[in-house]
Amino acid sequence: MTEDVRADGSSPVADAVLPLPLEFEAHYVTHQEAYHRYALFYLGSNDAAEEAVHRVFYEILRHWDALLAESNLQQQTWAIMRRVVISQSLMSFRKKITLMHSNIGLFAALSKLPARQFDVIVLRYIERYDTKRISWYLGITHSTVDYHCRKAKERLSELLKLDIEPKNTKGKAE
Missing domain, CATH: 1.10.8 (Helicase, Ruva Protein; domain 3)
Structure with a gap:
């Protein structure tokens, strides 16, 4: 402990403490x-x-x-x-997902999403959070959550070479 004390008797550790x-x-x-x-x-x-x-x-x-x-x-x-x-949980999951295996390459595709799109997809489809809760956690608007989710699905569709049709939400005849 003596090496932690200066010649004048003061301690560099005590001097380094910030007043909180x-x-x-x-x-x-x-x-x-x-x-x-x-x-x-x-x-x-x-x-x-x-x-x-x-x-x-x-x-x-x-x-x-x-x-x-x-x-x-x-x-x-x-x-x-x-x-x-x-946030820390999502970062950890993103690292782990690269080690997971999927026959269609889903995990590899997920790991290629931009961070915000990845977060929204994980929170919505794995954690099952609604848009309101996701927007609160990420500090973004509801419409931005929906935008990132839509863009993530489009990106996953491209990466997985899937043809995903958007839902018919306007009541149009099929």
Whole structure:
């Protein structure tokens, strides 16, 4: 431990500590364990959960002053928590999908989608989330979710060489 102390008696570690707002520290102490349990359940490994919770609190700290002005701090910070965990889960799934096998090449095709299209497809068809929930998680409008879903299906159709007809939603005669 003596190598961590300078000749003048000060410690480089103690000097490196950034002053954090007291309210933020209290928020961290109060919520860190619950956030970790949620991330662990969703992500499945302690390392992934710790990484996610670290990202969550970094994001909260970056927006701390604005979050304090919100009417419901708990709701806003939990929303950040959920978004970070979902994002990390999607990134992890994208990496795993390249190792999966499909007779028609679906997994390889999915892994070639742009990130936003991939996210929308996974959230809609694997997680079974509705458009409203997807738009909230991704921070985009409902119409943008529908756009990305439509474009992803078109791209998958091209990659898989499938002929997918759009649904007849206007009530036209077939």
